[in-house]
Each structure stands twice: as C-alpha cells, then as structure tokens.
Amino acid sequence: MCGLAGIARRGPGGVSAERLERMADAIRHRGPDGAGLHADERVGLSHVRLSVIDLARGAQPMANETGTVFVVYNGEIFNHLALRGELEARGHLFRTRSDTEVLVHAYEQWGERMLERLNGQFAFAIYDRHAGCVFLARDRFGILPLYYAERDGDLYFASEVKALLASGEVERALDPEGLDEVFTFWASLPPRTPFRGIRALEPGCCARWQDGRLTIRRYYALAYPEAASESADALEALDELLHSAVRLRLQADVPVGGYLSGGIDSSIVCALAAACSPHVLRTFSVTFEDPALDESMYQQAVAAAVRSQHAVRRIGSGDIARVFPDVVRHAETPLVRTAPAPLYLLSGLVGEHGIKVVLSGEGSDEVFLGYDLFKEAIIRLLCWQRPQSRRLPQLLDGLYPDIAPAARKGEFWRRYFLAAGAPGDPLFSHLPRFLLTARIKDFYSAEFRAALGRFDPLAELRGRLPHGFGTWSPLARATYLEMTTLLSPYLLSSQGDRMAMAHGIELRVPYLDHRLFEFAAALPGRSKLRGLREKDVLRRWARGLLPPAVIGRRKQPYRAPDVPAFFDGRPPEYVEALLDPASLARTGIFNPPAVAGLVRRCREGRALGFRESQALVAILSTELWHREFLGAPVQASAALTAGVKAAAVPASVAA
Amino acid sequence: MRDPTPPLTLTAITDRTRTYIRDTFLYMRPDWPLQDDDPLFGSGVIDSIGVMELIGFLQSEFGCTVAEDEITERNLGSIGAIARFVHAKCNADGVRAA
Secondary structure: OEEEEEEEOOOOOOOOHHHHHHHHHHOHHHOEOEEEEEEOOOEEEEEEEOOOOOOOOOOOOEEOOOOOEEEEEEEEEOOHHHHHHHHHHOOOOOOOOOHHHHHHHHHHHHHHHHHHHOOEEEEEEEEEOOOOEEEEEEOOOOOOOOEEEEEOOEEEEEOOHHHHHHOOOOOEOEOHHHHHHHHHHOOOOOOOOOEOOOEEOOOOEEEEEEOOEEEEEEOOOOOOOOOOOOOOOHHHHHHHHHHHHHHHOOOOOOOEEEEOOOOHHHHHHHHHHHHHOOOOOEEEEEEEOOOOOOOHHHHHHHHHHHOOEEEEEEEOOOHHHHHHHHHHHHHOOOOOOOOHHHHHHHHHHHHHOOOOEEEOOOOHHHHOOOOHHHHHHHHHHHHHHOOOOOHHHHHHHHOOOOOOHHHOOHHHHHHHHHOOOOOOOOOHHHHHHHHHHHHHHHHEOHHHHHHHOOOOHHHHHHHOOOOOHHHOOHHHHHHHHHHHHHHHHHHOHHHHHHHHHOOOOEEEOHHHOHHHHHHHHOOOHHHHOEOOEOOHHHHHHHOOOOOHHHHOOOOOOOOOOOHHHHHOOOOOHHHHHHOOHHHHHHHOOEOHHHHHHHHHHHHOOOOOOHHHHHHHHHHHHHHHHHHHHHOOOOOHHHHHHOOEOOOOOOHHHHO | OOOOOOOOOHHHHHHHHHHHHHHHHOOOOOOOOOOOOOOOOOOOOOOHHHHHHHHHHHHHHHOOOOOHHHOOHHHHOOHHHHHHHHHHHHOOOOOOOO
16 A cells, blocks of 8 residues: 655646655655656646555555656555456556556546446545546545645545645644544544544545535445345355455455454454465454453464464553554554554564565454444333343343453443433444543533534434435445445554554455455345344354364454553553653643542552443543643643644654 | 541432432423432433433432442442442441531
C-alpha cells in the first residue's frame, strides 16, 4: 500500500513542491520505497510508495499517455488483470503491469462508473486536467483511509490527517462531537473525525471537486437481501468465493504472509493461502504473557497443519505502555482499548522478517456473525417477546467468556442487557455496548459538557440509517450497525490499516471481498447464526481443512490488557505526567478530580471492570492525541470552542 | 462477658453503604442524585463486576457473607435494600463493625 496527499486550488495559485513534500513526509511510513509529486497551477499531488506490484515501473503520480489524467492511489485492485484485458480490447495502451495504470484507463473509459467494476481495497485521487476536476474514491467497506478538508474553495486530501496538518493550511482543532462519538461508538463515524473541519470520506463513497465545490455520492450501499432458505449449492459457492478471494489477494511481486490469531477466520485464510502460495507461507501471531488472553496453542496447531513458517511476538509486561504513544500517533484518534498496540507490535515483527503484505481474517465476524453481540441481540429480543420465560434470560450467562465467571451470571448481569433498550429502537442490538462505552463521559469536565451542548450521537445515528432499515431482519440491522460503527471506523482503521502501515505493512482482507460479503448477506440469518452457534456455514465448509479443535472452537474475543498495561508496577513517566491534574486541566476535556479517583482505583488494583478500564485508556489516549496533534492549549476553554491554529508543523509530524 | 461493640443500627449500615457506594462507584460523578431507594443497577451506578466488589465490601465491613442465591435485586438493588438485607441477615449474630 501507499500514501497519497494533495491540494486542489480554486484559483490559479499553484501548489508548491515544498508543501507537497511536507505532506508526503508526514506519511512516509506508508510508503518507504519511493515518493513522487506532480504540480501545476491548480492541483498538486504527492505520493509515497510501498512497492508491491511492478516494482520497477509503478511510480506515482501516474498519468495517461496525453498527460491529462493523473492518479495517486493507495491500495490494490485485485481484478486489475481482468480489467486490463477489457481495456486493452477497447484500445487502451499500457506501459506498465501495475494496477495503478488500470485506474487511469478505467477512468478514461468509464468515468466515475469505473468504481462498480473494481474489486479491491483502495483510496485514490484522480486529477482530470481537461475537466478541471479532482475525483476521490474510497473502497466499499473503508479498508483504506481518505481524509479531506476544504477552505475557501480549496480542497486538501490525504491518506492520513497528519499529512493534511503538515500542509500548514488546515486548521488544528478538536471537534467535541467527534470525540463524543469516540466515547460512544469507539470511533468517530465518517464523515466526522475528532478534528474539526477534517472529514473522512465514507466507505463506498466518491467525491468530485470542481470549481471549488465538492459533491459527494454513495456508489455502494450495504444491503441484506436474505433468502428464506439456504440454497443446496451454498457450500459450493462459498468454496469458490473463498478460494477466489484469497487467490486474488496473493497477487504480488513480493511474498505475501498471513496473520494467524488461532481462531477459525485467520486459520481458514492461512490454510487457503498456504495451498495457493508459490512460497512457503510466513505466518505471524501475537501471544500474551497473561494466559487468559493467550491463544498460542491454537496458533501453533494451525501453523503446523498448514506448514507455515511461523513467527511470534510475545506481549509482555510494559510492552503496551511503551508503544502506546506511537499507537495513538498512528491511529490519530483517542482509543477506548489498548488492543491496537499488540497489532502495532505485530506489524513490526512482520517488517523485521522482510514481508510487506499480510492477509488478515478481519471482516469474517461481521460477514458470518461471529460476535457474541449478535447472540446477545437475539436473546434480548426473545426475552422481550416472552417476558414470562425464566430460561431465556439465563442464556445471557453463556456470553462473553472473557469476563470473570462470577461477574457474568445472575440478575445483575442480565439486567445490564435487558434494561438497555426496547426492540422498537433501531439501535436495539447495540445499545448495551453504546451505553456502556458512554460511561466514559462520566469523566468529562463541566466545560467539555458545555461545549457539547445538546449533541446526542445516538439520535444522530438513528437519523442517518438507510431507508428501509426498519424492515430488515434483526440480525441484518445488527450486522449493518456493526459494520458501519465498528468495523470500518475502528477495526479496519485503528486496529487495521494504521497499525500495519505504521511499519509499512499492507493488510489484505479476503472476507471483505465484496462478492463474498454479498453472498453472505443474502444467506438466511440461521445459516450464519444457527441457534447460538456462530459462523455455522463457515464451520460446515471448513470441516477437513483445519484441525477439529480449531473448527469447533468458540469465538475468543481479541483483547489486550488495559489497566494492567499501565499500572502493573510503577506507571511510565508519561502516564503520570498526562494524568497530572494540572495537565488535565490545561487540556480541559476531563475532570481532574474524577480522573484522580480513577488513578487511585487503578493503583489499588480495583479498577477491574470495563467501565474503568475503558475510561483509563480513553483519558490517556485523548491526552496523548491532544498533545500530539493539537499541542497543549494555553486555555482549555479556548481549545474547546475556538480551536488552535497551527503556528508551525511540529517536528514529530514533519520529520 | 458482654461484647463491647454494640450492634450496628440500620441507619449506621445505610450511612456506611452510601458512603462506600459514592466513593467507589460515583467518585467521578459526585453530582449524581442518588437516594437510598434509587435503583443501583438499572440506572447504571453499579455493573455486574461492581456487584462482586460490593459483596466483598459487605463481607469486610459488616462480616456479612452473601450466598450466591442471595445476590438478587431484592437484596442488593438499592442502598436501602442492602441495609435492610445486611441488618436482617446478620441480626441474629448482631451486626458489628468488622
């Protein structure tokens, strides 16, 4: 993968090469193999390259034969060979073997309708000199990032926010509503970001900038046309799609490795990749010193079964706290879990082994209903439908095996789920999680509450659900919410692209091949969640492919230590400095006495539940994020209401 | 010989429980309006992990062991309910400061 950045001027002011280089430098980690730029009187494009296909000739920005269409692009078009054949048959001449060039000619041939033909993970900008327009697009599921900002008709765009800020022309300010979304959904929901005035192009959307105006259009919408029954050839179709999705994602002029968690999803991907790969597959895992989080036994079993060359990054005491500032700098957002940190360390391990591209099992839990949240939603629904049942609420006791057994049973455990909302609420499936996450807001300062006013992220989400959402099945609604509120803005971003690209590693996600998604979305819900057995169709298909212990294994949530990562022993100096009351007061987002209470509980080893662990991670990461991107405000209230203009690019960003 | 520590009254148990709950579960929201008969769970003051911590407090503070089948909203659902439960459960032996 790569990184892109650019500026389009409404007037003929030009874009300096120095400014473009500064933007590119800010995202150099995304493309350590090369850099390039193009600038004329209206538009400047810059690019940093991670060479994966046509290493010698794939440099960007890339233009057509006449120099009228330029592209900067981050990602992979997995069906580029098929598209190339089609375009060549229509008379287009190619100079390289790269998928980048396919984009140039596809735009010439089909214009914006080209997007419907792409199978891939991508974010790109095409500059059409004749039309005087810039065309931006992002893949269907938001695997790759694309941000933009507008000022006086000028457009700024980039793979990461830090490149926009490095332009020196985009305001550095926080968006209280963006932060409030993080503390509700785990991430700001595109187009909102935690930065005021900086937008994320939504997954499945494209944008056209012309004459100083930006017009955004959705070209792909999630849909769930569930069949009444599973077709007789469903497993055969799934077999073909899985093989095709993995095979396409093995295309590269460099070796492709695999992430191996020990669960069924990544194990399937690695098994298929090992069978198709021309190399001995390299697989990579994280393991934890904490046995409750460790999956190494399953990882080793799969690595042996698929005969991969396996490498492990063991996460020990102090590792997460050590890298957490870097994690936040790359994620560019406050976090509510430390879970991205081990993935940051894992991508470092991949890089140390000379691998640039890895396959991941991400997306399967959303496509094939792997999370306990889906079971929880169905049990809660049944409890509402049969309130007299004593047996149904007890089913909730079987959920979330990563929580201490004594705490996940009985009236209080059940009350947490059953009191969270009624089925008539379109957000019903996710209300327990949203309401639990929102307890972070108990730590807000009075002035931050005032800055938020009457903002209600749940009401806003309800208001932007797609037409007909209420007619979808409960599982389809739950899946849609999971994909749009967590998968795209958090899992694919903070845990996915950002942690991988921090070390110049490209992640590929076969389960988010749109053909596979569409196949699964059209299956009846019970094909995926049969009773309380998750990913049923995938398990049936995988029989014989993987060790039985892995196929029959229940979904283990991926978790990393939160409070113990920072308070198991003396906290690192930066933690103490950031949680100091005076420092918190300067930032102005959290209430210092409340945080002091939390710190006391952490030191005493009493902050054991989600509420306090998520609050600690949220507060720490917000303070890190603020310091990294906004600097310490002179007056907290000024930062909250007026933002802080950047006087200069901080060394850490411009380096 | 008489025990020098008098049994705790219902009021004393209520006061200590209220202080504990405010210090432990509402330290971040001192403005939270919590009356003695307000629900602790539906309102989100305590979650299921907090229940385990609360039971530990009842044990250490009042010497009151809570059996698994006694972990119910009827017994632990509000400050008042907790005080009545502890007072009644341990009254036979006398509830004393632990």
